[in-house]
Amino acid sequence: MSNFPRPERHELGFEFFLKIARLNLEKCYKNQTPESEQCDFHWEVLNVVDLHDDPAIEGPVEIISQFVPEELKKNGNDWIARSPHGPIIVSSTYLSRALKAKNAAAPDTAWSYLADAMYWCGISVSGLSIDELLKKTVVNTKKSLAKSGGKGKDGTYEALRQYLFQLVRDKKPASGWTSRSHAVRSVLKDAQSFSQEGTPKLVGKSSKTIDKWLAKMPDAASLFPIRERNRKK
Known part of the structure; x- marks a missing residue:
């Protein structure tokens, strides 16, 4: 001691x-x-x-x-x-x-x-570095998903959602996102890469799925232009 x-x-x-x-x-x-x-x-x-x-x-x-x-x-x-x-x-x-x-x-x-x-x-x-920290977080999250694979699809998707929410915050341009679709395009490849080893995987119209998730972010109003959110209603 x-x-x-x-x-x-x-x-x-x-x-x-x-x-x-x-x-x-x-x-x-x-x-x-x-x-x-x-x-x-x-x-x-x-x-x-x-x-x-x-x-x-x-x-x-x-x-x-x-x-x-x-x-x-x-x-x-x-x-x-x-x-x-x-x-x-x-x-x-x-x-x-x-x-x-x-x-x-x-x-x-x-x-x-x-x-x-x-x-x-x-x-x-x-x-x-911040980049290494993010990658390490991805690896650790995937390990957690593998261990809890029997807990159902929603739990797995929730981990991916939370990962994307933070990614959208971290990657936000200095001038802000021009639209929610702008953010979707920017994180799409990361989302697909993250889900490669997860279960279930993002399939089909994954960009549409991500767009729906981002619309429900707690801080969506401060991240994306209000006019687009209104059009989605």
């Missing part, structure tokens, strides 16, 4: 976890950029995030895109998701938002952002 002294419960507050996240992110950044001095993390990441982050933007790829030079954005979201610095940037962004919320006397929001920051800090420590 480790002899490392555990802080008292009253010491495990907001500032404690904020400091732990910062230290871990700094170490991760130094490991990924050995040519940089440790203090560069504050100027190259935290300072940039503080100055240019738009708190209205959610989704890991969209958050990173805020800080990608315009000439590199043409490489697309898949390229952005493969960045080894991605999780560090996402975690740092949530840390910045947490601190700003705390200073604005919004403790619930501050803790919510800090929870996201700690999650992405853990991903940073693991060394996974």
